[in-house]
Amino acid sequence: QTVLNAVPYTTSLLKDQESKRTHSRSKLQNSSFPLITLPLVTMTGHTISSYLTLVTLIITVRTTSTSLSNYTFPMPPPSSHPTATSLMGHIFVSSDSFLSFCSNSEITQVAVSRLHHLLVHAGVPSTALPTPNDLCLSLFATVITLLVYFFLFGKRHVRNRQKLAEELRMAQLQVHYLEEKLILSTAKDLSTAKDNGHGGPVRIFMDGAFDMMHYGHMNAFRLGRSLGTHLIVGVNSDESIKKCKGAPLMNDQERLTMVQGCKFVDEVVPGCPYVMNSEYLDYVIKKFKVDYVIHGDDPCIVDGKDVYAAAKAKGKYQTIPRTEGVSTTDIVGRMLLMTKDHHCRTSDTEQDQGGAKRVREKSIVLGQQSKFLTTSRMLRLFSGGIQAPRKEQHVVYMDGAWDMFHCGHVAILKEAKMRGDYLIVGIHGDAVVNENRGSNLPLMNLHERVLSVLGCRYVDDVLIDAPYVITPEMINSLHISEVVHGSRSDNMGHQQTYAERYHVPRHLGIFTLINSPSEFHLTNIVQRIQKNQETFQAKFDRKSQQEIEYYNEKYGTIFEQNCS
Secondary structure: OHHHHHHHHHHHHHHHHHHHOOOOOOOOOOOOOOOOOOOOOOOOOHHHHHHHHHHHHHHHHHHOHHHHOOOOOOOOOOOOOOOHHHHHHHHHHHHHHHHHHHHOOHHHHHHHHHHHHHHHHOOOOHHHOOOHHHHHHHHHHHHHHHHHHHHHHHOHHHHHHHHHHHHHHHHHHHHHHHHHHHHHHHHHHHHHHHHHOOOOOOEEEEEEOOOOOOHHHHHHHHHHHHOOOEEEEEEEOHHHHHHHHOOOOOOHHHHHHHHHOEOOOOEEEEEEOOOOOHHHHHHHHHHHOOOEEEEEOOOOEEOOEEOOHHHHHOOOEEEEOOOOOOOHHHHHHHHHHHHHHOOOEEEEEEEOOOOOEEEEEEEOOHHHHOOOOOOHHHHHHHOOOOOOOOOOOOEEEEEEOOOOOOHHHHHHHHHHHOOOOEEEEEEOOHHHHHHHHOOOOOOOOHHHHHHHHHOEOOOOEEEEOOOOOOOHHHHHHHOOOEEEEEOOOOOOOOOOOOOOOOHHHHHHOOEEEEOOOOOOOHHHHHHHHHHOHHHHHHHHHHHHHHHHHHHHHHHOHHHHHHHO
């Protein structure tokens, strides 16, 4: 009813405008309304119907304003306040003015002239040629229709994709949960079988290269140990690794230090061959009283031979699920991105004070590329056995980034633990690390670094997203007795300043700078990859393809679509 009431009001306004125009429009008297083709979209609902009615009414009023002027409509009573009728009329007139401006512009006239030439050449009668007014009106209606469609339906495929990605994530978490339950069930079966035999502890043996050891390896140790009561880990020698899959990035001692520092490992055997034959397996079983040999559920084939064929033949082989979302290949890939230009950057444009545009570069934090799904359950599993410090205990606090957790970190944490009874390790957030270290660091995000530190046997508790500057409130809340820091740092050439960061513990006389027992740091890893970048790039490409095939076989097309 409001729209119908607006017609006479609109007609009056149009009459006033018509007298002021210098260019008259084509009159359409004694002819039917011109046919205007609108893009048809499938839209339902009261809102869309109202919109189409409004567009149609605007078109009608615009093209027939002259004809409407011949009729007399009762005018609405004047009012001091704007009404719905007057507002609707002003909307029609404003659109009419805009369309008149567009149709009378030089660009439109040229475009219509060329269109007429094309249509006449195609055989269209001159009486059916569109006017500038018709062309502008059609374009105006088309643009509005497309905009309405975009806002209502344009992002539907994005929402559907996000919904599918979330469903996949939840499905993967459910798979992990069921795999954990299956492991616990298997552990009970193995324990029962052991009790029915000669009883005693169930001893588990795992082996591997553990090059650039990370929290995925630590989780494998945790899963392996859950199948028994005592975990023995064999570390492959440099020589055997080199023969089978190329030289490792870390040497024997560095890899041994990392495995020995994991709290889920009870015993370490150095110098294990990469491929175990029957003779060596018999030696391990007899000397270490091994009940079962454990490995991940991904195949391990060297020169067409199964590495664990001998263990399977003896009925001593069990599998554990692979820790998805992390691998040495993934971490090497992040480091390769950094070493290609040291700063992997993206470009962004901004205007300076003079108005000129300039390119502003910003670094990509490589830790954000992680695909690992960190759950509170995983954090609880890694935190198993943690207890609060007692009042009489000497609590030592040590903070840092702990990026790419390595043997240098293990050595300094062991040294820090020896200074007290309880060691709390603070782990800085991603933004703090990037601000202080620059480049594309951290290589591993906060959750990954938390799990790595929690897996160290010398750590009693961690402070997640620890403040960079230690405050009196923090010292009192955590009952800190001593704050320590190592003499070496992974700060990649940035100058270390402790004046503000450790001002409070220095003032209280509880700050100690301890000598780092190891000279190993993050720069060593980066330099080694830079030195053999082509070799590591080829190995990365090959391993990445193997991982894609593994996940495609496990999750099928859904995983492949999510990755793309």
